Amino acid sequence: MSTHLELKDLSIRFSLEAGLFAKYGRFVYAVNGVSFELKRGETYGLVGESGCGKTTLARLAVQMYKADEGDVIFHKNDGGSHRLSELKKKELFDYRSRVKYVFQDPARSLNPRMTIYSILTEGYRQSPAWPGEEQGRKEAEEMMQTVGLNAEDLDRRPADFSGGQRQRISIARALIMKPELLICDEVVSALDVSIQSQILNLLLELKEKFNLTMLFIAHDLTVTTYFCDRIGVMYRGKIVEEAPAKLMAEKRLHPYTNLLYNSIPSRMNEALELEAYEPFDSTQPLEGCPFYHRCPRREEKCLKLPELQDIDGERRLACYFPMEQEES
Ligand SMILES: Nc1ncnc2c1ncn2[C@@H]1O[C@H](COP(=O)(O)OP(=O)(O)OP(=O)(O)O)[C@@H](O)[C@H]1O
Ligand SMILES: [Mg+2]
Secondary structure: OOEEEEEEEEEEEEEOOOOOOHHHOOEEEEEEEEEEEEEOOOEEEEEOOOOOOHHHHHHHHOOOOOOOEEEEEEEOOOOOEEEHHHOOHHHHHHHHHHEEEEOOOHHHHOOOOOOHHHHHHHHHHOOOOOOOHHHHHHHHHHHHHHOOOOHHHHHOOHHHOOHHHHHHHHHHHHHOOOOOEEEEEOOOOOOOHHHHHHHHHHHHHHHHHHOOEEEEEEOOHHHHHHHOOEEEEEEOOEEEEEEEHHHHHHOOOOHHHHHHHHOOHHHHHHHHHHOOOOOOOOOOOOOOOOOHHHOOOOOHHHHOOOOOEEOOOOOEEOOOOOOOOOOO
16 A cells, blocks of 8 residues: 555644743643554544543644644655745645644634534635536535535535534535545544444445545544454554554553553443643653553663664564563
């Protein structure tokens, strides 16, 4: 499979200057040197607990934030590539029509005063690809049906819809310009379990229908293992382990991945042990292993940052003392 999107050594920190910490010149080190690739047609799952930098990374990928370091390179389906750091305004339009982001919070990302039709077509209208009102309306009606809603609902407003339906609207908005790559940020986390599976099935259908490459962001491994081809696990702004979903389900080598896996509800006992650990503090610059403070296997060596290394052509790992596990 060819490479579709390359994220190269991305870092970003946010200043806390406007706030309480002004005089200390403090920062949040949200993403600390992250590199990975999305292959054309694959679904890549990015997992990790709250605050580890998943949304920030997604926003770097669509250039809602500009990276302090690193770059994003997009290889278009029809040839040629875009390098985000060098994009001119016109190219940014092109990039943003090809790479779409579905926001984490559908309630807040849909403007309550706008009709669904305006929401769906707002970005499209400003792009050179906008086909005019009549054809635009037709495409919006089709897209509503594609995501399992009614064409007549285009004239209603977000408040008329349930959480699951709003998420379908967000997805329709992302797909109306027929992108190549879709970034889904916790698109099911806020929904009831029964609705979750409906949305996941819809995404699987749409992925086939539109030949999409997908970056699927989630905070638990269960959904991701089922839904994704490969999984990258993030902790404190770093990827600590990456492997095909199937291999990850069999075996986890990083102590954090292992812990994350064990914290799914059916294994609550181990999860309870987790509670004893402090969450990480992102206002400290990262020096050693990001998981150092919580790791049961840490040694002095771990105070030096372990590199994310290819270990067998399929898995990458950033750990000096990986788990030795029997395959389950
Ligand atoms: N615009 C911002 N300004 C300042 N700090 C920010 C900003 N955006 C994110 N952060 C901080 O950066 C860190 C990473 O946040 P991010 O939202 O990327 O995490 P996440 O993995 O998406 O978490 P969640 O699972 O809760 O969505 C957090 O400490 C967060 O508070
Ligand atoms: Mg997030």
